[in-house]
Amino acid sequence: MFPVFDGHNDILLRLYNAPEKREAIWLTGEGKGHLDLPRMKKGGFAGGFFAIYIPSPHDDDGIDYQQLMENPPFLLPLPALIPASEALPVAWAMANHFLWMERASAGAFKLVRSVAEIRANMAQGVISGILHMEGAEAIGPDLDALHAFHAMGLRSLGPVWSRPTVFGHGVPFAFPSTPDTGAGLTEAGKRLVRECNALKIMVDLSHINEKGFDDVAAISDAPLVATHSNAHAVTQSSRNLTDRQLAVIAESGGMVGLNYATSFLRRDGKQSADMDWTDVLAHLDHLLAKLGEDHVGLGSDFDGATIPQGIGDVTGQPALQQAMLDHGYGEALVKKISSENWLRLLERTWGA
Secondary structure: OOOEEEEEEOHHHHHHHOHHHHHHHHHHOOOOOOOOHHHHHHOOEEEEEEEEOOOOOOOOOOOOHHHHHOOOOEEOOOOOOOOHHHHHHHHHHHHHHHHHHHHHOOOOEEEOOOHHHHHHHHHHOOEEEEEEEEOOOOOOOOOHHHHHHHHHOEEEEEOOOOOOOOOOOEOOOEEOOOOOOOOOOOHHHHHHHHHHHHHOOEEEOOOEOHHHHHHHHHHOOOOOEEOOOOEOOOOOOOOOEOHHHHHHHHHOOOEEEEOOOHHHHOOOOOOOOOOOOHHHHHHHHHHHHHHOOOOEEEOOOEOOOOOOOOOOOHHHHHHHHHHHHHOOOOHHHHHHHHHHHHHHHHHHHHOO
8 A cells, every 4th residue: 555664673683593594584485474575565665674683592591481471460581781792793694684685685675874765765666774773782882883883884773672781771571561670871871872873873762761761862962763662551561652751752853663562562461463453553543642643653573573463464564554544544644654754754863
């Protein structure tokens, strides 16, 4: 229906975990996950933020995280800080996969550094990719690696995923819980935000705790953005934004991308994909009421979360758009939410 520009996906993690299958994962599709090049074309995926994410070393800790999230209340344990020396090789490998995706696509997918490039690609039917870092573990407190990744194309960064970094603290996965779960930014984190502002790297507030959010808001001279977060007033997950936080984002001219993760959408906090559109639309209604129709977009979390069965994968985005239309959103508003609000936010953040 309408082109979609998306706030967050984790396909680079899939490529990192199975590099020997990357041609099948990206170019032809292997029948798994939420994204691949053919399905992105079919689903009207015009572009988005592609996350470098350092996986947590807890795969063999004996805890059934999926089962815990199916039975709220829950508070999931998080691993300790991952040092830059361990994170950097992983981040480098994911960045290389991102560059390979561009080369292998034969012109169908391009890394972008400006909104002008995105608009040109949309006019030509080319998918745009923004290199994003979800958690800055790979960057040391000297920030040298930030400049290296910026030269490679990095234009968006979240100081933390949910575990701590040398820059600050994220929220644990908890329900019910507020995002007020710990200390704010470190001095290194404050330097990171200032340097991102100087380099025109968008700072992503998804995953950061409330005190860290407030520190970024006090320091940053750019619009405040949460690429893949929802409304705490609807679902009381630690990962969702309170009305006070939404007011701060609105005052900055910023934006929130609706996260499709079921545990952040469902009012009962469960992870089950067995849900209708009611809670999805309730989050959109609330975000629109608090932020305004020019400041809400989509932030799927494809390949990084369980998503509603009505969406399924990237080819289900037209179904979400139809649900918005059926709910009473006009075509102009659905187009804004689908892509235009992201492009205008990036113009305010990056410049032309």
